[in-house]
Amino acid sequence: MSDLILKVESLRAFYGQTQALYDVSLEVEREGITALLGANGAGKTTTLRAICGLVRTEGTIRYDGADISRLGTANIVRRGVAHVPDGRGTFAELTVEENLKLGAYTVTDRAAGARELDRVMTYFPVLRERYRQQAGTLSGGEQQMLAIGRALMLRPKLMVLDEPSFGLAPLIVAEIFRIMRRINEEERVSILLVEQNARLALDLADRAYLLETGSLVISGAAEELKQDEGVQRAYLGY
Numbered sequence: 001m002s003d004l005i006l007k008v009e010s011l012r013a014f015y016g017q018t019q020a021l022y023d024v025s026l027e028v029e030r031e032g033i034t035a036l037l038g039a040n041g042a043g044k045t046t047t048l049r050a051i052c053g054l055v056r057t058e059g060t061i062r063y064d065g066a067d068i069s070r071l072g073t074a075n076i077v078r079r080g081v082a083h084v085p086d087g088r089g090t091f092a093e094l095t096v097e098e099n100l101k102l103g104a105y106t107v108t109d110r111a112a113g114a115r116e117l118d119r120v121m122t123y124f125p126v127l128r129e130r131y132r133q134q135a136g137t138l139s140g141g142e143q144q145m146l147a148i149g150r151a152l153m154l155r156p157k158l159m160v161l162d163e164p165s166f167g168l169a170p171l172i173v174a175e176i177f178r179i180m181r182r183i184n185e186e187e188r189v190s191i192l193l194v195e196q197n198a199r200l201a202l203d204l205a206d207r208a209y210l211l212e213t214g215s216l217v218i219s220g221a222a223e224e225l226k227q228d229e230g231v232q233r234a235y236l237g238y
């Protein structure tokens, strides 16, 4: 039996009276990379928000052996789930340094904090160069790197990322995806990745799910999904 860091079962999510997810069940293997694909409005962002305790849900969300579906977001973060939200969520008025230090709010020891900063900047050398610069003045790619770096400051076991490729040039996206692979391998962080760019996501992930209007329609090994005719037609442009 494989070792799962995350097991979501029959997840339903609601915005007021509106239901956005219908019985979504998905798994992320420990130290694995799972991709969640789908068109605009399919429910990808909602799935990540649900895992992080940011929307009202029914169903179970087991993370690292415990049901976290009734826990508050702060508690979920403290257990090692780091969310890189859509729109990146960095604070434009704060510097790179301040944004990164906010990510480490669970680290109270100063020396440990400094070590974390150093560790994160080995993945993103450009953040070292921009250390005292306001986040709002960074390029889109640098802001995405800052958002991932800030999440890494938590020393997460699971990182959930919402469309890290959004609005970025292909070369920058390729670089960010290479860094995500390194983070997965070297930090042994499990990853759940939401993407509209199916080709990139299927290259990075070992497992993938496809969401349509709030329900899962296909799941399997990433290699299998690449061969699926429906996926090819709708998402890979064949």
Ligand code: ATP
Pocket: 015, 018, 020, 038, 039, 040, 041, 042, 043, 044, 045, 046, 047, 086, 196
């Ligand atoms: P995108 O790629 O465009 O971000 P998505 O797959 O992430 O799309 P969600 O943002 O999860 O999709 O949206 C799923 C559904 O929930 C949509 O029908 C959307 O209109 C609805 N929804 C999302 N956020 C809210 C909200 N705050 N209030 C009400 N409905 C919402």
